Amino acid sequence: MTGGRGGIGAAIVAALGESTVLDLPEFDVGDPEAWRSLDGEFDAAFLNAGVVTACQDVSVLEDEQWRRILRANLDGVVYGTRELASRLMPGGGSIVATASLAGLTATPFDPAYTATKHAVVGWVRAAAPALAERGIRLNALCPGFVDTPLVQAELRGRLDVPLMEASFVAEAALRVLEDVETGRAWVVQPNRVEPFRFPGVPGPR
16 A cells, blocks of 8 residues: 555555555655565555645646656656556556546646546556456556545635545445456445446557
8 A cells, every 4th residue: 555644555554454554755756766666465455645736827837746746647657657557566456546437537726736646547557457467457546535634625616526535435445446347447436436448549540
């Protein structure tokens, strides 16, 4: 588990009862050497660490903001998946990567966040087939707005949708962990948990 100290991650840990929690700043998910330092064998993993920039105007997006969100939201999923596949899941298992509804649709509140979550969904869909040959399932969790510190006070007042409890999203994450399919993006909305149906890409005329 990464990102297990707050919000959705803490709720997943509570639902599991026990877990290996790797979290910033003790564990830098964006550092490949940190991942290489891990040992042990796992059959389940939640790659959940994530941050926002709260920057709607891309003209003022700072270099450090972009580097930070890229490391936390995407690099952590890529490095985590790689090390689990190559060393840490020798007997196979299930990986759940936390994306967002922002990975399935445009979210103008934070374009950088939207970009990284789209990348997580793309990573999951593209990496899943080869991982399946190793007995590893990889799926994405795509929750809507959740009542966590990540949803800042200024954004809460602009939302016209109900906020989900983190415990509800954690229950959904455990359901996705047990999904027998792989490469899917699970939408989590109030009272609704289901895999997203991607439209087919138009072919040549």
